[in-house]
Amino acid sequence: MARLPRWVAQHLAALRALLVLTLITGVLYPLAILAVAQIPGLDDRAEGSLIYDEAGNVVGSSLLGQSFTDADGNALLEYFQSRPSMAVGETGDYDPLVTGASNLGPEDVVDALPDPDLGWDGDANAAKSLLTQVCERSFAIGAREGVDGSRPYCTDSGASAVGAVLGVFYSEGTTGEVTRVVSLNEECGTVEAPFLAEYEGVQVECAEYGGDYAAAIITPVEGDASDHPAVPADAVTASGSGLDPHISPEYARLQTARIAAERGVSEADIEALVEEHTTGRFLGFMGDPAVNVVELNLALDEAYPVS
Known part of the structure; x- marks a missing residue:
């Protein structure tokens, strides 16, 4: 039986490899990952960690921050405020389509001043x-x-x-x-x-x-201000992605008096809600305690609706 030309044999071998790898990486692997994602405890994360209100409507994701401001960008005083976001797109702060950091570091201290006429x-x-x-x-x-x-x-x-x-x-x-x-x-x-x-x-x-x-x-020039400002660092700086939904417990506690006054409830009630939504360090030693603002504000509306 005549042997196929060498170049034909090489192309057939390449085609077989392509078909096998396509089956493994394009079909079997995605199906395996999909199956793992359906395991109880992982399925919620696989679907985007969506947050629902009492009516069952999607109001956000526990992985993405939101701005609690009015149309002019002013803080809604009845809600806990998130940290700043560098992700500013056509839809405003916390736009996941333009996620990214400002790339400004601690040595960025001099302004580029504007033209006085502009x-x-x-x-x-x-x-x-x-x-x-x-x-x-x-x-x-x-x-x-x-x-x-x-x-x-x-x-x-x-x-x-x-x-x-x-x-x-x-x-x-x-x-x-x-x-x-x-x-x-x-x-x-x-x-x-x-x-x-x-x-x-x-x-x-x-x-x-x-x-x-x-x-x-x-x-x-350092000046005379305290080395421990009343306003915590996370309140004035953005996260690396610009989409972090978490703030520190210190920043949350700073806002409790205002929230209590706006909602007409006691500070103790608001503080208890903050404590309930404060997560500790991962595995007890990694990271810092944090409060998910999106989840906290949803719980705030459910427990103490604005009158």
Whole structure:
């Protein structure tokens, strides 16, 4: 019997391998995973960890955070607030289609100031540093919850707080006498005076739009705020995905007085609900205790409806 040409035999072998691997990876493996996903205890997660209200309607997922704000982005005071979300798409915060981190780190402390004629909303090249964002959020949350919103390295200017960062010029580049000092995040025309009047005997200037401060040494100023701010860190920073539904028990407890007042119940009742929805460390030692805000707010509506 004549042997097939070598190239034909090679193609037939490749075709058999393709068919076998397609059967294994494209049919058998997915069916096996589907079967495992139907095991009691895993089926809920496989379907997206959906959350249902009393009427049986899907109201979210325990894996995805939500914003509890009105159409203008203002916090709904009768609900616990989530942590900030960096995932901002056409549908607003906590948009799973644009999940991702801001990629801003602890060294991102200097704002890209806006054109004075355009402002923050009109200048696409302007950008607030992570430090300024944290400062603004902290003071806003402090005002909302009735606590001190100040924190280290922030100017003490309420809702307009920015990162307290100086650009210091030295006579010999990085050493020598201080010759000039600029408050890099306080733009002239937007503040009456810089947050610090003098630095090492030199008067502090406000920053001019378009000013060249590349030669300055960036110098954050800690200030007099407590090292343990009343507003916890997770209240002013986003998670890596921007979709985390959890907050710390500290942030949840910070909000209990406001929730109790808005719902017309005692703080003890709200605190008990928070405690009920607080999960401990995984396996007793991994991670930190957390509160799922989506589940907590659903339970809040069921236990103490807004009148």
